Amino acid sequence: xxxxxxxxxADLRDLIGFTLSQAGYLVIKxxxxxxxxxxxxxxxxxxxxxxxxxxGLTGFQVCEAIRQRSRAPVMMLTVRGEEEDxxxxxxxxxxxxxxxxxxxxxxxxxxxxxxxRAGMESSAPLAAGRVTLDLEExxxxxxxxxxxxxxxxxxxxxxxxxxxxxxTVNSDRLxxxxxxxxxxxxxxxxxxxxxxxxxxxEANPAAPTLLLTAAAGYKLIxx
Amino acid sequence: xxxxxxxxxADLRDLIGFTLSQAGYLVIKxxxxxxxxxxxxxxxxxxxxxxxxxxGLTGFQVCEAIRQRSRAPVMMLTVRGEEEDxxxxxxxxxxxxxxxxxxxxxxxxxxxxxxxRAGMESSAPLAAGRVTLDLEExxxxxxxxxxxxxxxxxxxxxxxxxxxxxxTVNSDRLxxxxxxxxxxxxxxxxxxxxxxxxxxxEANPAAPTLLLTAAAGYKLIxx
DNA sequence: GCACGGCGTAACCGGTTTGTCACCGACCGG
DNA sequence: CCGGTCGGTGACAAACCGGTTACGCCGTGC
Numbered sequence: 322x323x324x325x326x327x328x329x330x331a332d333l334r335d336l337i338g339f340t341l342s343q344a345g346y347l348v349i350k351x352x353x354x355x356x357x358x359x360x361x362x363x364x365x366x367x368x369x370x371x372x373x374x375x376x377g378l379t380g381f382q383v384c385e386a387i388r389q390r391s392r393a394p395v396m397m398l399t400v401r402g403e404e405e406d407x408x409x410x411x412x413x414x415x416x417x418x419x420x421x422x423x424x425x426x427x428x429x430x431x432x433x434x435x436x437x438r439a440g441m442e443s444s445a446p447l448a449a450g451r452v453t454l455d456l457e458e459x460x461x462x463x464x465x466x467x468x469x470x471x472x473x474x475x476x477x478x479x480x481x482x483x484x485x486x487x488x489t490v491n492s493d494r495l496x497x498x499x500x501x502x503x504x505x506x507x508x509x510x511x512x513x514x515x516x517x518x519x520x521x522x523e524a525n526p527a528a529p530t531l532l533l534t535a536a537a538g539y540k541l542i543x544x
Numbered sequence: 545x546x547x548x549x550x551x552x553x554a555d556l557r558d559l560i561g562f563t564l565s566q567a568g569y570l571v572i573k574x575x576x577x578x579x580x581x582x583x584x585x586x587x588x589x590x591x592x593x594x595x596x597x598x599x600g601l602t603g604f605q606v607c608e609a610i611r612q613r614s615r616a617p618v619m620m621l622t623v624r625g626e627e628e629d630x631x632x633x634x635x636x637x638x639x640x641x642x643x644x645x646x647x648x649x650x651x652x653x654x655x656x657x658x659x660x661r662a663g664m665e666s667s668a669p670l671a672a673g674r675v676t677l678d679l680e681e682x683x684x685x686x687x688x689x690x691x692x693x694x695x696x697x698x699x700x701x702x703x704x705x706x707x708x709x710x711x712t713v714n715s716d717r718l719x720x721x722x723x724x725x726x727x728x729x730x731x732x733x734x735x736x737x738x739x740x741x742x743x744x745x746e747a748n749p750a751a752p753t754l755l756l757t758a759a760a761g762y763k764l765i766x767x
Numbered sequence: 768g769c770a771c772g773g774c775g776t777a778a779c780c781g782g783t784t785t786g787t788c789a790c791c792g793a794c795c796g797g
Numbered sequence: 798c799c800g801g802t803c804g805g806t807g808a809c810a811a812a813c814c815g816g817t818t819a820c821g822c823c824g825t826g827c
Contacts, residue, residue: 475784
């Protein structure tokens, strides 16, 4: 599930990005209006988080442009008390809004609700490099090969790696994301899970080319 | 277009009522939970505005009860900062919410957005693929076969699957939509209901061709 | 009061998934 | 050279899951 986050405040953008990617969404970022439209066209995200105040084009203009091409849900970030903005945003087809400041938890709940409402919950496949994930079917496809059936844990692991494709993901973080709790000692589980996943997605599991071991974690190769 | 407004604060109720009726909606009012359910049953409104804090039954309980009978959009009125409430409301199937205090203009914009959204969704027919549902008669017809009588729960389950025909519907979501209560360990119920429904609609219930088990849920086959 | 349908609950079965253990080779500092 | 750590691997058992059968409760209609 791809989410485009457009905000000129780099800190806020990163906070939102971190929150969403922790939850398993693939995050695409843009720092101004034109960039947002560009990334939107390139990536066709499933949901857009838009700050109203941005250089180049305002969130309003971006929202309007997006609405002409897509019905993907749009969440606007507004400043508390600017009701005019709010009404205007909703009139332009925004689906929800969030008053700044907001907590990551709230953001996540709203994003989930929005996706559920849009029925988009798990329809569009998640992809990076040669790996495509179908969350609905619990399958992965490598390049143009046949889809492989994954288990719940394998899916979650691959989803995490995919959400951070090209970058090493720390083992501890994987443990937390895949199993939910569990403290550091349980590397064995991760070891096994990686092994099982490699059996399914690697052409030669003994010499991985996709899911590589990196210092302190694993990474998914993207090119 | 009928809107049910349930709030124990008479002033607020009147304000909302006035705003909506000015905008051309037919407004029905209720001052507590039980009254809200009563008016809901009598009037079958197209949208419900629900305060969370009400005597008799809370907005949560009312929302839950309404969701068991209807998919009409529900807007909850919440107190700012009560995030637990918010998350719970959305989990119970509320479609939107508004933080108090809010301006009439905001309310109107949100109500319009909600109805517009629901209007799009309500265009979904009660048939998909070879399955046709008759909500009045409590029957389903498969292809050109004879109509089969369904029970209330079976109907609701099939309705949910039909609304997302061709796509997997998550078990948790089915649980919430069909029974209202939160997921928990009640998979057994769903298991049974699916089984019973398959007995009725599948030519060979042991080898389903319509209602398939998918990872994490069930799906209705459309082609 | 009785039969019946609807529905919640429990128990069982077979297949899959996941947790655990034991072992291997590679690497590393002493 | 030696013990220790680390990632990878195979094997196995425990837990889980979906389908199924069976049973019991309860409200409805006769």
